[in-house]
Amino acid sequence: MSSFCLLLSVWLLPGCGSKEPSSNDPGQTNPGSRQKPAGSKGIIGLSVLTLTNPFFKEIGDCLAAEAGKHGYQVVTVSGEFDVARQQNQVKDFIVKKAVAIVLTPCDSKAIGPAIEEANAAGIPVFTADIACLAPKAKVVSHIATDNYGGGKEAAQAVIEALGTSGGKVAILHHKLVESCLLRVQGFREVIDRYNTNRATGKIDIVTELPGGGSKDQSFKTTEDLLQAHPDLAGIFAINDPSALGARAALEKAGKTGIKLVGFDGQPEGRQAIKDGKIYADPVQFPDRIGVETMRLIVKHFAGETVPTQLLIPTGLYRKADADKDPALGK
Numbered sequence: 001m002s003s004f005c006l007l008l009s010v011w012l013l014p015g016c017g018s019k020e021p022s023s024n025d026p027g028q029t030n031p032g033s034r035q036k037p038a039g040s041k042g043i044i045g046l047s048v049l050t051l052t053n054p055f056f057k058e059i060g061d062c063l064a065a066e067a068g069k070h071g072y073q074v075v076t077v078s079g080e081f082d083v084a085r086q087q088n089q090v091k092d093f094i095v096k097k098a099v100a101i102v103l104t105p106c107d108s109k110a111i112g113p114a115i116e117e118a119n120a121a122g123i124p125v126f127t128a129d130i131a132c133l134a135p136k137a138k139v140v141s142h143i144a145t146d147n148y149g150g151g152k153e154a155a156q157a158v159i160e161a162l163g164t165s166g167g168k169v170a171i172l173h174h175k176l177v178e179s180c181l182l183r184v185q186g187f188r189e190v191i192d193r194y195n196t197n198r199a200t201g202k203i204d205i206v207t208e209l210p211g212g213g214s215k216d217q218s219f220k221t222t223e224d225l226l227q228a229h230p231d232l233a234g235i236f237a238i239n240d241p242s243a244l245g246a247r248a249a250l251e252k253a254g255k256t257g258i259k260l261v262g263f264d265g266q267p268e269g270r271q272a273i274k275d276g277k278i279y280a281d282p283v284q285f286p287d288r289i290g291v292e293t294m295r296l297i298v299k300h301f302a303g304e305t306v307p308t309q310l311l312i313p314t315g316l317y318r319k320a321d322a323d324k325d326p327a328l329g330k
Contacts, residue, residue: 041071044297045093046102047086049130049177051078053213053241054266055286056104059128062290063102070298072099081212083107090114094121100297104130108178112137124300128293129286131178140300143293143310147179150282150314151186154261157280157316158187158203158234159194161259166201167233170225172211172218172242180238183263184208187236206232211242218245226253234259240269240281247277265317267327274322282314 044067048056056078064074075096079086083106093101094117101118103125105111112134118125119138127142158169171187174180188205195202206229211218218237222245226232235250235258237243243262250258256277262269265283272278289312296306322328 040073042073042099043093043096044072044074044100044102044294045089045096045098046074046076047089047093048076048078048104049106049213050080051076052080053239055239055264055284056129058286059104059290059293062287063128063294064290066291066294067297070294072294072297079106081106083110086111087114090118094118094123098123099301100124100126102126102128102293102297103132104128105132105177107176108133108181110134115139124297126293126297128289129179133178139308141293141296141306141308141310143289143296144179144312145284145289146311146313147182148186149311150263150284151183151188152190153186153282153314153316154183154236154263154280155187155190155194157261157282157318158191158236158259161261161279162203162234164201165233166198166203168204168206168229168231169234169236170206170229170232171208172221172235172237172246173208174211174213174238174242177213180213183238184236203234211237211245213239213242215241215245215248218242219249222246222249223253226250226255232258234261237262240264240266240272243278243281244268244272247272265315270317270322270325271328273317273319274325274328276319280316280318283317284314285312288312 046060048060051057060076067074077089086106101123108131111132115125115132115137124140127139129144131142132139171184173184191203191205209221209225211221235246237246240262243260247260250256260278262278262281265281269281292310299306
């Protein structure tokens with residue numbers, strides 16, 4: 001199946017809605033969830049990196065919808081990039097006697113001690129999208145995009161966008177999380193291989209700068225980047241918020257000819273691709289991450305052996321795909 005057909009089949013699926021009560025503060029659980037819900041098999045605690053990014057909201061919504069089919073209630077909170085806050089959320093899940101905990105870590109290493117506390121309490125921990133890199137922490141299974149493969153696709157898009165001219169390229173990184181490390185690893189490997197034995201038209205990765213995975217920080221970082229490298233030809237941003245922040249800085253500086261490749265395939269990112277503001281995205285499927293995470297939790301509870309890692313491939317999404325995307329406006 002082509003990448004576009006695969007994407008279209010996913011976009012036409014009904015959205016995964018969560019019936020969980022919400023809180024005005026995304027970092028706090030709803031007080032009413034402290035007792036085991038009537039008729040429920042128990043609470044599953046989910047702490048995501050941020051709810052300001054619709055990618056993580058969709059993971060949570062779809063996990064909750066799938067959990068409801070199996071008799072569980074999901075309580076979703078947000079670390080908002082603050083690992084200390086997320087550690088306290090894990091402690092709260094332990095106090096609430098959650099039957100399982102799912103994390104998209106704010107810091108892949110620093111979250112380790114909190115996971116160890118859950119391990120000591122006998123609560124199984126799963127990670128979604130972002131893995132834990134702390135060696136002593138035990139995670140039952142990690143469910144994520146094939147970020148390494150997606151990084152390779154991003155490199156192919158940059159090569160395609162720059163053509164035979166090549167040029168200088170920068171990376172807007174977010175080194176605190178494992179998924180971004182894998183994206184950049186895959187990206188660099190393909191660029192290095194492309195440059196092998198090429199006398200001209202090479203792609204020179206001149207710098208990696210912190211974009212924080214956010215529009216605001218990536219906007220400021222890109223402004224500084226353009227001052228240091230006025231002859232830049234391209235940018236690889238590790239997610240759509242970073243790419244959109246970079247695009248705003250490029251427009252402000254009148255540097256719209258610089259080719260930009262993002263990562264995610266969020267609606268705003270796909271619209272930017274359709275509008276010619278981003279060249280391409282390796283797209284992720286957060287709905288599948290949420291659903292598959294819950295399915296592995298159910299299998300684990302049933303005593304079945306589950307894989308330590310489940311990776312979901314990306315699909316490269318270009319303007320030609322955006323022009324056919326029924327979910328986008330004209």
